[in-house]
Amino acid sequence: MTAENNIIAIVVPCYNEGDALPISVPKMLDVLDRLSVLKLASKDSYVLLCNDGSTDCTWELIEKMHIVDKRVKGISLAHNRGHQNVLLAGLMTVMNRCDAAVSIDADLQDDPEAIIEMVKKFNEGTEIVFGVRSSREKDSWFKRTTAHAFYSFQKSMGLETIYDHADYRLLSNRALQLLSQYSESNLFLRGIIPQIGLKSDIVTYARDERVAGESKYPLTKMLGFSIDGITSFSARPMRWIFMTGLILLLIDLVVGIYVFVSYFFSDHISAGWTSIMLSIWALGSLILMSIGIVGEYIGKIFVEVKHRPRYAVSDKLWD
Ligand code: UDP
Ligand code: MG
Numbered sequence: 499m500t501a502e503n504n505i506i507a508i509v510v511p512c513y514n515e516g517d518a519l520p521i522s523v524p525k526m527l528d529v530l531d532r533l534s535v536l537k538l539a540s541k542d543s544y545v546l547l548c549n550d551g552s553t554d555c556t557w558e559l560i561e562k563m564h565i566v567d568k569r570v571k572g573i574s575l576a577h578n579r580g581h582q583n584v585l586l587a588g589l590m591t592v593m594n595r596c597d598a599a600v601s602i603d604a605d606l607q608d609d610p611e612a613i614i615e616m617v618k619k620f621n622e623g624t625e626i627v628f629g630v631r632s633s634r635e636k637d638s639w640f641k642r643t644t645a646h647a648f649y650s651f652q653k654s655m656g657l658e659t660i661y662d663h664a665d666y667r668l669l670s671n672r673a674l675q676l677l678s679q680y681s682e683s684n685l686f687l688r689g690i691i692p693q694i695g696l697k698s699d700i701v702t703y704a705r706d707e708r709v710a711g712e713s714k715y716p717l718t719k720m721l722g723f724s725i726d727g728i729t730s731f732s733a734r735p736m737r738w739i740f741m742t743g744l745i746l747l748l749i750d751l752v753v754g755i756y757v758f759v760s761y762f763f764s765d766h767i768s769a770g771w772t773s774i775m776l777s778i779w780a781l782g783s784l785i786l787m788s789i790g791i792v793g794e795y796i797g798k799i800f801v802e803v804k805h806r807p808r809y810a811v812s813d814k815l816w817d
Contacts, residue, residue, distance in 0.1 A: 501537060501538050501539065501621040502534070502537040502538070502539065502540060503540050503597075504538075504539050504540055504543075504597040504598065504617075504620070504621065505539070505540045505542050505543050505544075505595075505596045505597050506530070506533060506539045506540070506543040506596060506597065506598055506599075506600060506613075506617055507543065507544055507545075507546055507592040507595065507596035507598070507599040507600070508526050508529075508530070508543075508544070508545045508546065508599075508600050508601075508602060508613065509546050509548065509585065509588035509589055509592060509599050509600065509601045509602075510522075510526070510545065510546065510547050510548060510588070510601075510602055510603070510604050511548050511550055511581050511584045511585045511588065511601075511603065511604065512547055512548060512549050512550060512552065512556050512560070512584075512604045513549075513550040513551070513552055513556075513578065513581070513584070513714050514552045514553060514554045514556060514711065514714065515552070515556050515604040515605070515711060516552070516554040516555040516556050516559055516711075517710035517711040518604050518605045518606070518708070518709050518710040518711050519547070519556065519559050519560070519563070519604060520559070521606065521709045521710060522604055522605065522606045522610075522709055523545060523547070523563055523570060525606060525610050526545050526602070526610055527545065527567065527569060527570070529610050529611070529613050529614065530543045530544070530545070530569065532614065533613075533614060533617055536614075538614065538617050538618060538621060539617055542569075543569070543596075544569040544570070544571055544596075545569060545570050545571065546571045546572065546573065546588050546591060546592055547560045547563070547570065547571070547572045547573075547604075548572070548573050548574075548575070548584045548585070548587055548588035548591075549572065549573070549574040549575065549584075550575050550578050550579060550580070550581070550583075550584035551574075551575050551576065551577040551578035551579065552578075557572070557574050557813070560572040560574075560815070561815065564815045568817065571815055571816055572813070572814070572815040573587060573588065573591055573811050573813065573814050573815075574811070574812050574813040574814075575587060575809050575810065575811065575812065576810045576811075576812040577810075579808070579809050581665070581714075581715075582665075582685045582686065582687055583685060583808050583809050584809065585601055585665060585687065586677075586685060586687070586808065586809070587808075587809045587811060588601070589601065589669065589674055589677065590674075590678060591811075591814075592674070593671065593674040593675060593678060594671065594674075594675075596671060597620075597670070597671055598617070598620045598668050598669065598670045598671065599668070599669050599671075599674060600613050600616060600617075600666075600667070600668045600669075601665050601666065601667060601669075602666050603664075603665070603666070605708040605709055605710070605711065606706065606708075606709045607636075607705055607706050607707065607708055608629055608631075608664070608666040608703065608705065608706075609703040609704060609705075609706060611703070612629055612666070612701050612702075612703040613668075615627075615701040616629070616667075616668040616701050617668070619668075619699050619701065620668055620670060623697065624697050624698060624699045625669070625670040625672055625673050625696035625697050625698065626667065626668065626669055626670070626673050626691060626694065626696050626697070626698035626699075627667060627668040627698065627699050627700065627701055628660050628663045628666075628667050628698065628699070628700045628701070629663060629664075629666030629667055629700075629701055629702075629703060630660065630661070630662050630663045630700045630701070630702050630703075631662040631663075631664075631702070631703065631704070631705040632702040632703060632704055633704050633705065634662070634705050635704075635705075636704070636705055636706050636707045637705060637707075640717075641713075644717060644720060645720070648720065648721075648724045649661055649662075651724065651728075652724060652727055652728055655728045655732050655734050655735060656728075656731070656732035656733075656734035657689055657727055657728050657731045657732050658689070658692065659688045659689060659692070659727070660688070660692060660700070663688065663700070664688070665687060665688065667691065669691070670696070672696065673691075673694055673696050676694050676696070677690065677691070677694060681805075682730065682802065683801050683802055683804075683805070683806060683808060684726055684729075684730045684798055684801060684802070685730075685808065686723075686726055686727040686730045686731065688727065689727055689730065689731045725794070729794045729795060729798055730798065733795075735791045735794070736791065736792070736795065738791070739788045739791060739792070742784060742788065746781075746784070
């Protein structure tokens, strides 16, 4: 099969992107046009816009765009399920209906030009191509610093992800089929996809500002996302409880010896109110933190055993 027969699907999660879509979709279609002219992909390649239960005009816009150009397809989730779930819904929709899928955000922060490089690598036999940011200068200082802190934190907790890679990547249809076999509910694609293990490569690009609208990922959501990633992939925090216990036991031994010696050789028994209060507080907080970590895992088990469907597709534009 030659490259010009390969159908590429661009999968775009959209949550309240009414402002961004009129700018970003034409750019994506333009990339598809060029791929076809350069004979790198089929002219039947398409864009799948995945509405994540938006409350603005996003779905109406997608319907209008679909009427004008049939290469714009759409699915709509019945309610907001978050970036990872809607992205999975999109990827599973295009599985077996394309040769490769490229996931990209609706706000064009990830340069769509890099799709051409990704497709070139796919045509050369690479099954997974990760988009990696060469610079984050256009991200706000706060976003950049917190994002990098999260990467380091995740790494120290035993979660291996690709540095400065978000969810901008190409997956071959085979990679999509393998991905479909992961049935966990706590979905962290950045952790799962490097584990699929097919031939992979990276493409670097400069991260830009949002074309329109506000970020849908405030700090609270990012923090939740990071904790989700760690607890879905690593049991290291549990080991930390044990290690903390061990260290406390050693300290206890030293303190015990000191108390014993003072009991026999000291004339006055010190009141020690301050030290007692300090230890109560320190131990209390440690115990609470430890219970919190265990609770995080129990929470995961709770969600997993329920085996709830991860999304419900309510509408589909497909012809
Ligand atoms: N998004 C989504 N559901 C959500 C939040 C975000 O589908 O609940 C989409 C959003 O439309 C965008 C992508 O996920 O296409 C990334 O979101 P955003 O650009 O707001 O995040 P940031 O780049 O600021 O981290
Ligand atoms: Mg963005």
